[in-house]
Amino acid sequence: MPPIDKTLESSRTLLSSLSSFASDRSQDMAQQAYEFLSQTSTRPQMPRRRRSSASTAGDATGLQQLSTLSLSSSPLSSSSDSSAPPSLIFSSTSPSPSSSLSSSPSLGPTKRFSHSAAVPDPLSLGAPLQPNSVELAKYASDIIRNEAYALLALAARLAPAAYPLLDDDGAHVVRATDSSSSAGTDSSDDGCEDSDDAAYAKSPVGVESHVEESRTNQAFRNVVTLIQSMPRHGKILISGIGKSGIVARKMVATFCSLGIQAAFLHPVEALHGDLGLICSCSPASPCDTVFLISHSGATAELMRLLPIVRPRVRSLIAVTRDPDSVLASSCHGWLDAGTGVNRSGLPKATTDEADSALPAPTSSVVSALAIGDALALTLSRLRTGWDADSKRRREDFYHCHPGGQLGIQLGREGRGVDMPSSATSPTAGNKLQPAVRLAAAV
The missing domain is CATH 3.40.50.10490 (Glucose-6-phosphate isomerase like protein; domain 1)
Known part of the structure; x- marks a missing residue:
């Protein structure tokens, strides 16, 4: 046989051997892939991330199986974690040792609280004692009386002689010589409180000739x-x-x-x-x-x-x-x-x-x-x-306030219709009011 024919025969034999080897190898790989896919199809499916309020019993069973599988298959979990409940795996407060992203508040799973859990209310102040009706009314009355006292003290500072504010002993709480706006109590640094009270606080209301302007x-x-x-x-x-x-x-x-x-x-x-x-x-x-x-x-x-x-x-x-x-x-x-x-x-x-x-x-x-x-x-x-009389002042006010029931009333008064008796009565602005006792005010 010529040399070239021997070379061709050797090449055919080599190709036949390679083809047989490749066919056997492909069959083995296909068999391994089939076995792998068969084993994967028997594993429990991952639950959906979106959960509804009414979970089915099948979903709960799948979640429990997944939690058990994760605990048993994780190479980083210790023996003490094997007894932990499944809820701890999805808790945002338990950081994952394998990834820092899973412990991030924005990327990690959301921690859900049930209404039955003991979650403290941030606005809760405990369980305070509830006052009775008398205590509640008294507290509200004290608030109003304290605000009224603030107005009485302000009026006494503006015109101490015309609107005096007296304590239980008849002494002035606010004197004309007080230089401060805070006048809750009588205070004297030079020890002449008695002389001041004798000259001013005990004086009859209406005597203004000797009173110094506040x-x-x-x-x-x-x-x-x-x-x-x-x-x-x-x-x-x-x-x-x-x-x-x-x-x-x-x-x-x-x-x-x-x-x-x-x-x-x-x-x-x-x-x-x-x-x-x-x-x-x-x-x-x-x-x-x-x-x-x-x-x-x-x-x-x-x-x-x-x-x-x-x-x-x-x-x-x-x-x-x-x-x-x-x-x-x-x-x-x-x-x-x-x-x-x-x-x-x-x-x-x-x-x-x-x-x-x-x-x-x-x-x-x-x-x-x-x-x-x-x-x-x-x-x-x-x-x-x-x-000026009250009619002129009310007419002047009507020019700026023509609307509403107040404007209707003032308009009728300007036309002489339905004139109330209080509008024509003289004002009592120059009359001195009686002294207000501190005990009656506060």
């Missing part, structure tokens, strides 16, 4: 003078934040209803464009007056606004409890909005509000509202005429 009254008259010095087109801007901001808005509404131009100036928004409310017709001679309401006299928002507003307005008025506060000392005028309680004489951790244990703005809000109403009505009476 600091609150002097400050009030100064504010009235500052506002009257404004030009006719000038307006009043009132600023405050928090509860003081609500008081400011109410004061604005009262001023406007009485024909006095007023607007609310938010202390934060003012620094972001609302300063345009301030009249700029004559930078050398400003026209407007700004009221800054702060019970503490140190509100940060008002303190930031103060140096910016100061050169743009005619007058700055502080409405605080303390005339010596930082805010009041930086303004041209001060209005007493104290509560009548001497803070220096209070025990520690108490406030000058209606509830001495809670610093919620209550009595301070009432005092600020009262002094604002007193100023608005005083300015309205001065503008209309101090001796």
